[in-house]
Amino acid sequence: MFTKKYVDVTESEEVQAKHKAFEHLLEEYAGDILHSDNFQKSKLYIQHGDVSVFTHSIYVARCAVMINRKLHVGCDERELIRGALLHDYFLYDWHHNTPENIHPHLHGFYHPGIALKNADRDFELTLLEKDIIKKHMWPLTVVPPKYREAWVVTTADKYSSFLETVKLRKSGKADFHYA
Numbered sequence: 001m002f003t004k005k006y007v008d009v010t011e012s013e014e015v016q017a018k019h020k021a022f023e024h025l026l027e028e029y030a031g032d033i034l035h036s037d038n039f040q041k042s043k044l045y046i047q048h049g050d051v052s053v054f055t056h057s058i059y060v061a062r063c064a065v066m067i068n069r070k071l072h073v074g075c076d077e078r079e080l081i082r083g084a085l086l087h088d089y090f091l092y093d094w095h096h097n098t099p100e101n102i103h104p105h106l107h108g109f110y111h112p113g114i115a116l117k118n119a120d121r122d123f124e125l126t127l128l129e130k131d132i133i134k135k136h137m138w139p140l141t142v143v144p145p146k147y148r149e150a151w152v153v154t155t156a157d158k159y160s161s162f163l164e165t166v167k168l169r170k171s172g173k174a175d176f177h178y179a
């Protein structure tokens with residue numbers, strides 16, 4: 001059962017209230033994903049430094065919502081959040097040579113397709129959610145996103161990955177917020 005808070009916060013009451021509101025939004029739109037066994041397993045897989053795929057995916061979802069609201073992009077937030085949570089649903093640690101990691105040196109190219117295949121097996125996906133997952137590595141994967149939600153997630157993913165990496169270099173700890 002999923003009991004831990006999604007993201008640790010040590011901020012002001014106002015910021016904590018924003019995090020709470022985001023957690024409610026996650027539960028409402030994607031509780032089934034968050035509580036699923038496979039998504040929970042992504043806590044074991046490292047994305048950048050000591051940030052797990054689980055945490056990274058939630059950061060990307062939060063960042064995507066923030067971009068959508070601040071820039072008035074007009075995304076469907078349910079699909080935005082679900083696609084963002086599943087964008088890296090490849091379900092292995094890409095740093096290790098395990099049987100699941102079938103293209104260890106080309107992870108960047110292949111993992112969107114693997115994530116889509118896994119997500120399509122475990123959840124009912126809309127066309128828009130599929131586009132988010134499949135195109136999130138653009139321009140590495142050549143075909144650009146079709147929907148505004150996919151553009152927002154590919155941007156949020158790059159921004160989140162950059163912050164995770166930079167913060168790690170600076171302090172050795174990925175403890176930051178997008179509020």
Ligand SMILES: [Fe+2]
Pocket residue numbers: 087088111112136137
């Ligand atoms: Fe990715």
Ligand SMILES: [Fe+2]
Pocket residue numbers: 056060087088157
């Ligand atoms: Fe990602």
